[in-house]
Amino acid sequence: MRRQELFSTGGPAMSWSKQQARFSNLSFRREAGRMRKQAMILALDLGSTAFKAALFDSGLNRLAEQAAPTPYMRQEGLSVELDPEDVWSAAEGLIRKVAEKAGVRPSHIGTVAVASQAQTFCVMDAGGRPMTPFISWLDGRAAAEAAEIQARFGPVFHQHCSFPAASGQLQVCQIRRLLKLDGSLLAGRGAVAPLPCFVFHRLAAVRVTDSNLAAMSGLFSLERRDWWDDILDFCGIPREALPGWLEAGGGFEARSCCAALGVGRPLRLVSAGNDQTAGAYGAGCGACNVLVTLGTALVAYRVAGDRPGPYSATGCWGPYPGGRFYELAYRDEGCLALDFARRKTMPDAGASEFLEAAEREQPPVGDCGWLFIPGRIRSGDPWIGDGERRLLPYAAVEGITFSVRQLVFEDLQCRNPGRVLVAGGGAQSGFWRQLIADALNMPVERACGDSLLGAARMASGAEPDNVSNAAVATPNPERAALLAERFKQWAAAQKTR
Incomplete structure (x- = not known):
């Protein structure tokens, strides 16, 4: 038919x-x-x-x-x-x-x-x-x-x-x-x-x-x-x-x-x-780029070219405008996990206040005494450790950021993407963009385009490439090394409970 x-x-x-x-x-x-x-x-x-x-x-x-x-x-x-x-x-x-x-x-x-x-x-x-x-x-x-x-x-x-x-x-x-x-x-x-x-x-x-x-x-x-x-x-x-x-x-x-x-x-x-897909098109996410969306769900997205998938055993794939295909990996617990942590630790605060508190309490060296496993919010007990309570917001943002690292490097298997773009509500936070840059040990750009621009670009026939983005976060080598060790602890804890 x-x-x-x-x-x-x-x-x-x-x-x-x-x-x-x-x-x-x-x-x-x-x-x-x-x-x-x-x-x-x-x-x-x-x-x-x-x-x-x-x-x-x-x-x-x-x-x-x-x-x-x-x-x-x-x-x-x-x-x-x-x-x-x-x-x-x-x-x-x-x-x-x-x-x-x-x-x-x-x-x-x-x-x-x-x-x-x-x-x-x-x-x-x-x-x-x-x-x-x-x-x-x-x-x-x-x-x-x-x-x-x-x-x-x-x-x-x-x-x-x-x-x-x-x-x-x-x-x-x-x-x-x-x-x-x-x-x-x-x-x-x-x-x-x-x-x-x-x-x-x-x-x-x-x-x-x-x-x-x-x-x-x-x-x-x-x-x-x-x-x-x-x-x-x-x-x-x-x-x-x-x-x-x-x-x-x-x-x-x-x-x-x-x-x-x-x-x-x-x-x-x-x-x-x-x-x-519309967000990637609006942000100018081309081949070899990764778009991370800090929204209700946590999503890492790449344009895979004109060869159909599946590309991995765990990735999601499908048609992308212009006869191409995409692959994405996701976690249901993106900003849902952030909201959970906010309600538990700062119930009267908004998301921006919560992120400001996380930035304010970010430990300059060493760990914060807590690990946060986003996938355990449904059990009501995602924090592991015995640190000071004031450090719980930072641990939550760090734990979600480690999920980003897992999505990009393990699920999408993108070890050396050309560009990493971040979008969604969480991308407005310079602190969070910097934390992602340090966790990935590569520059991270805030996407200027969004799903609305992407839909309009499709309607107009405009190509998505060469969209300039602003606010590039460059990794700090010392913080990157610290977070690499913290990630190993987090990944081990994720598997044991």
Whole structure:
């Protein structure tokens, strides 16, 4: 089945309307001339901590930006859900507010480019009405289904899916769980709507995702470059319940059904992949570079070139704009671990105050008497040692930094990257950037570009390379030697408890 035939203007029973939208399979670079004629590009990043929007002109100058907290509805035990109407309200509100900030009418926006967290999805009916809440990638209720899928597909799973093994966070595992509860959920009326797909449907009544996001879901085969029939059959998921797809960074023309943008107006929609990919594209992360994101999760990302993966037994891989591929390694406990440590040691302080305290108490020589293992925050006991309590914040930041070192050198096996860029909320801290530079013993740059710029660059057809970055932290040889020894202690402690 061709990709064009998978599109739907309303639900799984309806076919793609050529009068309503014309799908283009050209690469985003070949579309650059037409794209630059669109005066305003709205970029959305539907992240795990915040939804963000920015408005760009045709020269990719950022005119305004706005953010809102990710609208979680339920965070209880293993359950993490979002209300679809709250999701749309937040996204539409950002469109209106960012246009107001820029002093332009929302109807002047000609292109909307969307980057998103992966996995998070809901099920909607043929009319686009939600049938379930959004199930977040942070939701942990599908462990049993993940074990069933892994037992069935084993080591071949990584040939097809971005992730090396099935986990309860994957879309395919959560859908299998929902179908156990209601076997008729996708029978003729239900359609799977990943987060950006839902927003596209509210913008222009189309259901579409991209190969970058689809490959992370467990529903798509990277080897076959299409939905993965074997796993769909195993889980009882009808192919027609899945959205259409296009290549990462690709776009298509549609007619707006969004009041904020003007009903019936021509609108170009661009699917910019997962937020890590958009961030790498915005930061100018080229071949041999590594981008570290200090966000909700801790992520190390590299552009791998045009040879498909998998590249390692543990790395995540998938399509990157322009016919290339990426590899990333991650830990769930990034700034989640930082927030845990802050709540335990400085409950009345914000993240910036916590980092300032860590910097203030950084020991000039020797160790601090504590080791912090981020992966143990769920047990409630991540600190090991008997140092002074005032040193706990520093130990927490150091422990997360050691996870960065592990991701770059061991998981990605990048012993000598050309550049190391850092992004995310934690990257604003000069202290933390310097600590990472010392732990890696190499210069670290704060990325100037972000996922919003990356999505806008994809929409415009601009290349990601040669983006200048600021605030370079140079390693201190004495501190680098000290942290190398501390890392050995940390790695040993990580394995023993």
